[in-house]
Amino acid sequence: MITNSVFVLSKNGKILKPTTPVRARILQSQGKAKKLKLFPFTLILEKEVDENVELYLELRVDPGAKFTGISLVDLKKNEVVWAMELEHRGLAIKMELIKRAGVRRSRRSRKLRYRKKRFARKKPSGWLPPSLRHRLLTTETWIKRLLKVAPIKSIAIESVKFDLQKLENPDIESIEYQQGTLFGYTLREALLEHWGRECAYCGKTDVPLQIEHIHCRSRGGSERFSNFTLSCEKCNQKKGTKPVEQFLKNKPEILKKIKSHQKKSLSDAAAVNSTRKAIFEMAHQFGLPVISGNGASTKMIRIQSGLPKQHWLDSSCVGTDQIVKLRICQPLRVTCKGHGTRQVQRVNAKGFPAIASVKKNPITGKKEVKLVAKNQKYTHATTGDYVICFLNQDRKHVKAGIYRARVKTPTEKGVEVLISGHRIAVAQRHVKLIHCSDGYEYSFPRISDDLLRFQAI
Numbered sequence: 001m002i003t004n005s006v007f008v009l010s011k012n013g014k015i016l017k018p019t020t021p022v023r024a025r026i027l028q029s030q031g032k033a034k035k036l037k038l039f040p041f042t043l044i045l046e047k048e049v050d051e052n053v054e055l056y057l058e059l060r061v062d063p064g065a066k067f068t069g070i071s072l073v074d075l076k077k078n079e080v081v082w083a084m085e086l087e088h089r090g091l092a093i094k095m096e097l098i099k100r101a102g103v104r105r106s107r108r109s110r111k112l113r114y115r116k117k118r119f120a121r122k123k124p125s126g127w128l129p130p131s132l133r134h135r136l137l138t139t140e141t142w143i144k145r146l147l148k149v150a151p152i153k154s155i156a157i158e159s160v161k162f163d164l165q166k167l168e169n170p171d172i173e174s175i176e177y178q179q180g181t182l183f184g185y186t187l188r189e190a191l192l193e194h195w196g197r198e199c200a201y202c203g204k205t206d207v208p209l210q211i212e213h214i215h216c217r218s219r220g221g222s223e224r225f226s227n228f229t230l231s232c233e234k235c236n237q238k239k240g241t242k243p244v245e246q247f248l249k250n251k252p253e254i255l256k257k258i259k260s261h262q263k264k265s266l267s268d269a270a271a272v273n274s275t276r277k278a279i280f281e282m283a284h285q286f287g288l289p290v291i292s293g294n295g296a297s298t299k300m301i302r303i304q305s306g307l308p309k310q311h312w313l314d315s316s317c318v319g320t321d322q323i324v325k326l327r328i329c330q331p332l333r334v335t336c337k338g339h340g341t342r343q344v345q346r347v348n349a350k351g352f353p354a355i356a357s358v359k360k361n362p363i364t365g366k367k368e369v370k371l372v373a374k375n376q377k378y379t380h381a382t383t384g385d386y387v388i389c390f391l392n393q394d395r396k397h398v399k400a401g402i403y404r405a406r407v408k409t410p411t412e413k414g415v416e417v418l419i420s421g422h423r424i425a426v427a428q429r430h431v432k433l434i435h436c437s438d439g440y441e442y443s444f445p446r447i448s449d450d451l452l453r454f455q456a457i
Contacts, residue, residue: 003330003444004082005072007042007149008033010049015151017053018072018081019043038386038435039442040082040332042149055153057081059146061139062158062298062315063279065090065268068139069315071331072150078322082150083312083331085445086138089338090131090271091220097130098217128278132271136278138336147286155283156291156319158298159276162269181225187211191230200258201235201248208233214262216241226263293319335441340383381410381428384437389417390430397422404434406441 005018019027024043027033036044056076062069071083107115128136146152165172182190191211198205200212209230215221218241231239239247248255283290301317302309305324312331316324381387385407391400398419405417405424414428435442 004040004084004328004332007037007040007082009036009042009044009149010047011045012048013044014049015053015149016045016049016051018150037149039334039440040084040145040149053151055151057150057152058154058156058319059143059150059152060156060315060318061143061279061283062311062318063135063139063272063275064311065135065271067311068135069311069313070139070142070146071312071316072146072152073316073320073324074327075153077325078320079325079327080316081327083316083328084142085311085331085333086142087333087335088135088138089336090134092338093131093134094129095218095220126278128274132275134336135271135275136282139279140282142334143283143286152288154289154291155286156293157280157283158293158295158315158318159280160272160295161276162266162273164266164269164273167266167269168263187225187228190225191228194261195230198230199232199235200229201231201239201251201254204232210236212236212239214244214258219243222265222267224263224265226261229258229261291319297321330444330447333443333445335443337384337439337441339437339439381407381415381431381433382437383407383409384439384441385415385433386435386442387415387417388432388434389419389424389426390432391424391426392430395422395424398424407437 003021006021006024007018008016008024010016024033024041027043027045028035031046033043033045036042056074057072058075060071060073066088068086068088069083070086071080073080143155165177169176185193188211192209197209199207199209210233212229212231212235213221214227214229221227244258245255248258280290280292298314298317301320301322301324302313305317307313307317307324307326313324316326387405387407389403389405391398391403394400403417403419405419407415408418408423409416411425414426415431416423416425418424
């Protein structure tokens, strides 16, 4: 078997033992079950079942900064029966907050009403930034979803703590932990000494030097010392928000020098450190036994099991001391997309609705463009819905056939979907809704060659 197991519920909503995809197709073809959910795929039987299903699955979670691995493991056989990889959007949230902060800061130069300053705003206990809280909430959401459809007995979560200073300087010890990079210096003094009091880009000296971000803030750059350099005003303005690789593509020696100054970002390790306790405490609210695992034992079991490094495989090795077996080779890939904005219609660069209807004027005989009102709502589909499209003729870059796609924009006569990276307009009569938008995008990644040998016979 390659794909995930299929969850099954009785007619009265009672959780039953998951079944195989082959058995699920037989139940559907015989009219004994119907599809309840597409992601995760769940069937509901046409009759009630009084069977008491033993809780025999363990939900194992490997939290990460960008990806979180989740798997369901049969405790009797220590075998993975279902798995998924959850891709977070913490960086996108951070960039949106930076953009919002810039808009709010611009109030100082706009003629708006006076707002009284607010001081002494205290954050509540356990507060997390929105980009980190997103990781906690999405993990909690998927644990709740799986508890409703799977007979889960316990939860195992990997709790890892990174020594950030040890990662940056392996030889650090004792009092050096309290003495950072700027110990005894100000930021400007340390940069002037490090860069030899010259512009890092053009080498000019005896000119006013400005503190410059190597990786600009608007692209996710940090405020670490290794991300700062010195440049003259001309180079600073010329570089702007360009990546340093693009700005210095004709100066490979200078680029190499600047890249050697940069150090690997520790933002991912910091994010895991900040959320590890919150995720572990959150798991206790479900009333199940919660097991804490560590990164060293997880890695050891994964190596002993002969499994490659993947997020869902790491999660299957959390909290166990036995060799892990695989019943599946292809996990579900879930990407957090958010619920979008409150804006009903897409607009062009000039602020007008991007979708317009072209109609012929009966008097003049000329074609006129009628703009769609911004407040017009469509009830047949919403952005993010999964649909099946029936294309009866070839389109530009897309051949005729049946496609599963995600709605990009609803229109007056149907929807616009994204197929193979191309936006295609499809009439409503050729579209069938299969999954409503819930803020996530679903896919199945390509199976690696290393996993094919674990396919069950």
